[in-house]
Amino acid sequence: MRATEKAYIAGFLDGDGSIHIRLKPNKSYRFGFQIAPSIVFYQSVKEINALRCIRDLLKCGYIRKRKDGIVEYILGDSKSMLYLLDIIIPYLRFKKRQAMLFREVLNRKKSIKSASDFYHLCKKIDQFQDLNYSKKRKNNSQMVKRYLVKEDLLTP
Amino acid sequence: MRATEKAYIAGFLDGDGSIHIRLKPNKSYRFGFQIAPSIVFYQSVKEINALRCIRDLLKCGYIRKRKDGIVEYILGDSKSMLYLLDIIIPYLRFKKRQAMLFREVLNRKKSIKSASDFYHLCKKIDQFQDLNYSKKRKNNSQMVKRYLVKEDLLTP
Numbered sequence: 535m536r537a538t539e540k541a542y543i544a545g546f547l548d549g550d551g552s553i554h555i556r557l558k559p560n561k562s563y564r565f566g567f568q569i570a571p572s573i574v575f576y577q578s579v580k581e582i583n584a585l586r587c588i589r590d591l592l593k594c595g596y597i598r599k600r601k602d603g604i605v606e607y608i609l610g611d612s613k614s615m616l617y618l619l620d621i622i623i624p625y626l627r628f629k630k631r632q633a634m635l636f637r638e639v640l641n642r643k644k645s646i647k648s649a650s651d652f653y654h655l656c657k658k659i660d661q662f663q664d665l666n667y668s669k670k671r672k673n674n675s676q677m678v679k680r681y682l683v684k685e686d687l688l689t690p
Numbered sequence: 691m692r693a694t695e696k697a698y699i700a701g702f703l704d705g706d707g708s709i710h711i712r713l714k715p716n717k718s719y720r721f722g723f724q725i726a727p728s729i730v731f732y733q734s735v736k737e738i739n740a741l742r743c744i745r746d747l748l749k750c751g752y753i754r755k756r757k758d759g760i761v762e763y764i765l766g767d768s769k770s771m772l773y774l775l776d777i778i779i780p781y782l783r784f785k786k787r788q789a790m791l792f793r794e795v796l797n798r799k800k801s802i803k804s805a806s807d808f809y810h811l812c813k814k815i816d817q818f819q820d821l822n823y824s825k826k827r828k829n830n831s832q833m834v835k836r837y838l839v840k841e842d843l844l845t846p
Binding site: 537538539540541542543544545546547548549550551575577581583584587625627628629 | 693694695696697698699700701702703704705706707731733737739740743781783784785
């Protein structure tokens with residue numbers, strides 16, 4: 535891909551995209567929480583072709599129509615997200631710090647071995663959420679810690 | 691400006707910006723209508739810095755906070771808009787045709803000499819609006835023609 539194509543995608547994401555991580559209680563996961571990162575580009579339905587332009591460049595991810603007239607182009611698997619981040623980080627301006635922290639979370643997520651690793655990753659996610667101005671967030675590292683201590687997976 | 695900076699702005703506009711032309715009845719204008727073109731980038735207030743990034747690159751236009759929590763970065767004068775278009779058109783993907791037609795309108799607007807020139811420019815604007823999916827548009831070249839004929843400025 536050309537440098538100008540990479541920079542184009544960076545501009546598109548800065549203008550219209552979202553990099554986010556949801557931390558959801560889910561007892562089927564080893565440490566009681568699921569970490570769900572994703573990168574999403576949004577458009578109204580009539581502008582779905584703008585998202586197809588980006589998908590054609592990246593050749594991964596999928597497009598989903600919501601019921602409210604918004605279309606999302608979603609990258610949700612680590613491989614695609616790391617590929618995208620490596621391409622655009624040099625050209626991002628507004629979301630650069632978020633993107634770098636997000637990439638760090640993705641990389642650390644691969645090598646979690648203990649409850650302590652998991653808790654420290656959640657603290658990193660807190661930092662990311664702070665950058666992302668996420669005020670509605672209910673689940674954070676303190677919740678994770680309480681859970682891990684209660685389950686005797688972590689010492690207080 | 692670097693090619694990657696130009697491509698970045700093109701991506702931002704494709705994702706989040708709007709190129710539009712309003713044709714408004716206004717009897718203080720020679721041909722009874724005002725042609726008001728503008729290029730606007732949008733963000734929510736908390737993301738105003740994204741717009742500042744673009745303004746810092748372009749060094750023209752102004753940022754305006756709306757009452758509904760949206761911030762607009764607006765280019766409204768022909769010189770700034772033509773400067774922006776020349777920079778980004780090679781890198782636009784989704785709004786490229788709109789942008790090229792818009793540039794043609796701006797250039798032709800400068801050299802209007804007669805009611806007939808004005809009417810033909812309005813037909814060009816119709817084409818632009820069709821590309822822009824503008825369905826709410828009330829004023830179009832037919833309205834302009836009716837007015838010009840009624841005022842005896844144009845022969846039917």
